[in-house]
Structure formats: C-alpha cells, structure tokens
Amino acid sequence: MTKRILIICSYDLSLTHFRGDFIKDLIKAGYTVFTAAPEMTEEVTKKLNEIGAIPLEYQLQRTGMNPFKDLSSILELKKVIQEYNIDLVFPYTIKPVIYGSMAANMAKIPTISLITGLGFTFSGMSQRARLLQKVTETLYKLSIRKNKLIVFQNTDDYKLFLDRNIISKDQKVDFVGGSGVNLDSYPTRVNNNTSEKIIFVMVARLIREKGIHLFVEAAQVLKESYPHAEFHVIGAPDVSPSAISMDRLNELHEKQIIVYHGRQNNVAEFLYNSDVFVLPTFYREGIPRSILEALSVGLPVITTDSPGCKETVVNEENGRLITPNDFDSLLVAMRNLLENTSQIREMGIKSRELAENKFDVKIINKKLISLIDGVLN
Secondary structure, three states: OOOEEEEEOOOHHHHHHOOHHHHHHHHHOOOEEEEEEOOOOHHHHHHHHHHOOEEEEOOOOOOOOOOOOOHHHHHHHHHHHHHOOOOEEEEEOHHHHHHHHHHHHHOOOOEEEEEOEEEHHHOOOOHHHHHHHHHHHHHHHHHHOOOOEEEEOOHHHHHHHHHOOOOOOOOOEEEOOOOOEOOOOOOOOOOOOOOOOOEEEEEOOOEHHHOHHHHHHHHHHHHHHOOOOEEEEEOOOOOOOOEOOHHHHHHHHHOOOOEEEEOOOOHHHHHHOOOEEEEOOOOEEOOOHHHHHHHHHOOOEEEEOOOOOHHHOOEOOOEEEEOOOOHHHHHHHHHHHHHOOHHHHHHHHHHHHHHHHHHEHHHHHHHHHHHHHHHHO
C-alpha cells in the first residue's frame, strides 16, 4: 500500500513556492502527499491539485504562542492524521513543528520535523521576545523529543537546541542546505555590465531584523558618492512593530535614493537585472531562500556572518560576510564592490557554482526522501 505523508506548514504559499519541487519528487518516489496549511487559497489549492498533492486546511493563529488558544489546532491536526491514515508527518516552521509533532505523538504516528530557522522568537531582544523564547523552548521540549528525526538547516540551530536542552545528544538529527533552489527556474545570467550603474537589490520582509534600516541608510550615504548606483527594494512591511513604514519607503523612493517595487511575484526577473544581492539580516534564518535564488542567478551576495546566512557565502569568493547589525560593515562591503566592479562578475560565477554544488533542489530533495525512506522502512 502507498505510504501517506502529511506536510504541515503555517503559510499556504510556501507549499508551492518553497516545497513544490519536494512534493513533486515525493510523488515521483511513490508517496501519496497530503498538505495542510491555514487559510488555503484557491490559487494554491489549484496548484497543489495540479502537481498531484491533496490540499487540506486547518486552523492556526500565526502570531503569538498561546498553547491554550492553539489546543484546537493540535486536536484538529490529530483528527486529520487519523482520518486520512497518515503514515508520516513532516512539519516545518515553528508552530507547525510544535503542534504537528504533538498531534502526531498523540496519534502515535512517526514525525520528521524540519527546523527552517528560529525567526523573531530567537532574534528579538525585547522583553516580549525573551518571554516568547521561554515559552517556545518549553513547547519544543514537550513536542519534538519523541520525533523519529529532526532535520536542521544549519549547525548553529542544532547547537542552540543542545545548549538549551531542547533536545538530547541521543536525539537523531540530520542536516540539509535549506529548501534548495531549482537551477532551471533560476538560470545563471550573463553579466556583461561595464557601466557605472551598479544595481544592489534587497528582497525580504521589510522589518528591522532583516536589516532594511541598514540597507536604506547605506543607500543614502553611497548615493552621494556614486550617483549612478541604484538600490532596489523588493518586499513589503508587515504587521511587526519593527517594520519600516510605507511613508519612509515612499519618501526614499521619491528622493531617488532607493527604487521601491513593493511585493513582487517575478523576483527572478529583478535578480537578472541586478548586480549585487544584499541581505543584512540578523534574524535567526534557516538558510534564506532569497539568497539561494540570488546564488543560482549568479549574483555576488553581501550578507551577515550569522546562522543560516554564513553557509551561503565563501567570504571574498562569492561575496562578503559582514558583522550582524553593523552599519559600517555593510557600508564598507557595498562601497568595496562599487570601487572594484571587476570583482562582481567573478563573484557571480562562484555563486552559481556554490548553488550547483551545494544548494541544488535535486540534491536537497534526494537527501530528504532518503531520510523519509529510512524512517518508514
């Protein structure tokens, strides 16, 4: 009988954008794939049906971490697991990992949880963030210790889980290089740019933890000395209190300090027309998908020497690693490429090589499916 896998996430679009190739490869490997997300849209439902998955919806509060409010989510997921005779649960991102694991444990079904970064909870320094951290640690301890396998995207997160006693040294773990990137969907560009117009691009949620305030400040300084340089921003502020304001973005855009595009669906097109990718994040990333896409296209990458990001850059080869939350470090790295434009092409070639050798989605999916096979067989 065909084995049934339930993939659980907190945002429906991630199933098609980040996990679409994984779902396709699971189906090719002979698995029946169910996907669960809150507030599943018609567009995502249609795409999942087209690739052969079975989309399901469950209720989840995306913000906050109140186990009493989310008890209904756990019970609902348990019901789904039992109703559809699921053989293995595969949750990713914080809440689905915690509540999906609890539901699977209650239903006595094996779980492989994927830790895709620890986000604001483990990045923020506010009192609220520290309180959330304590609650999250406790819930992780209660939920994932019985999991068959925990897959991390970087060793820093694994070490943190050990140091905080969230998991034990006996817990079975493994590692993958993020969600991977489809090299065919992001083919390498031909960089023949010999002009003074160097285009820096940042693609992210526009919150302080992602470094948007540093990027626009650097743009303001560099624009004075390098008027032909352009600084493009793709993304939108969200409900976070640390989000940059739309008024600020519009002001900078009108002054021609940045070029603000808002949220875009065709990010690849913007990457092809850029020269350098910048992500000055100090958020607890897994491995940022935006950087993987930039590597595949063949862009030099400026990002922070922090968990999840430092895995994507060999310093001074395919880009530069900067000090987290340090304006001067970012400014120096960006100015250096403006003054040494010949490095951009060579660094871009190295980025594509790194994508091919380490982050190809085929490599990532093959590893994940072999881990699933190991647990189920």
